[in-house]
Amino acid sequence: MPAAVSRPLSTQAGFPDRHTTLGAALRHAYDALSEHTYAELAAAGFADIRPAHRVVFRHLAPEGSRIIDLARAGDLTKQSMAYLIAGLEESGYVALESDPEDGRAKRVRLTPRGEAAMEILLKTSRAVERRLDRRLGAGTSSTLKQTLGSVAALLQPPAPAGD
Amino acid sequence: MPAAVSRPLSTQAGFPDRHTTLGAALRHAYDALSEHTYAELAAAGFADIRPAHRVVFRHLAPEGSRIIDLARAGDLTKQSMAYLIAGLEESGYVALESDPEDGRAKRVRLTPRGEAAMEILLKTSRAVERRLDRRLGAGTSSTLKQTLGSVAALLQPPAPAGD
DNA sequence: CGATATAGGTCAGATAATCTGTCTTTATGA
């Protein structure tokens, strides 16, 4: 008797607490937010920005940044960052100019199109927080962010001492 | 004047709110938790479980699961899931047995080693939540999970109507 | 009961996003 109804594994018995962990909750919220953000970005005409590109928008300084600085900020190698930048340059989100202060370096800078995408990202983020506050009460998103900060702080230090 | 001190881009001016968004907070917390979890796993002798493998541990039923069900639960193709399972089988975390109820199917099941890894995952998760409650007050992790659930719920529906 | 459709799984090949290693050019500093 195959075609066994394909029951959702998530609700099966055994390892009962596996889907109610903090990790699962964080992942679901983050995934939902990510999907929402991409949908907004795509709806605004920026469908060619892929998940990996976000690390660039996260750290690019308005005056332009060097590839190596972006790589450090995003915690990946300069080669990987260069690869991402090349993609964004090809699709017109950033432009590369040589750094007047250092002949070895280039500066990555947002184009107007890149700035428009950045606007959408920030706008979407603000809108989600507003919706959350409207739904669960003013201050919810602020409190949530603070608690999340504590979670990160709790785990960041590589176990400083004892325990 | 190169070697420009490699200032942390995160604190530069411009796009000032970019690093205080809900998304950034979620990402930091999730990343910190992930790293912590891998560190615990590695410390317990399971260093060969890679991030991609976690989708398997997330959904594998104790009685064993078919590849296709795991793929659906984890939202990837059966080919991708088969690839992950092959890696876990080779390193001894799961075993494949033919499904007595369906000649076409196989069942993926945790080996004792796989169950030991699962134990670590669950134990680590519980420990983090306990630490959080001790640090920020009993019920913190529970409330946090609930709020995160609301965030996911707020964003999950593909915009049902208007707005 | 046999033909055909469906479902589970595999194989082959492509792509994205990482990595390591090496090389060139430029800057820094002893």
Add this chain to the structure above:
DNA sequence: TCATAAAGACAGATTATCTGACCTATATCG
């Protein structure tokens, strides 16, 4: 001025995805 370091480019490998084609076992239906 010369040795060293730093920024970036080029080449190649690996991991984790995907799509498409295919095989085989099972189910269904005439």
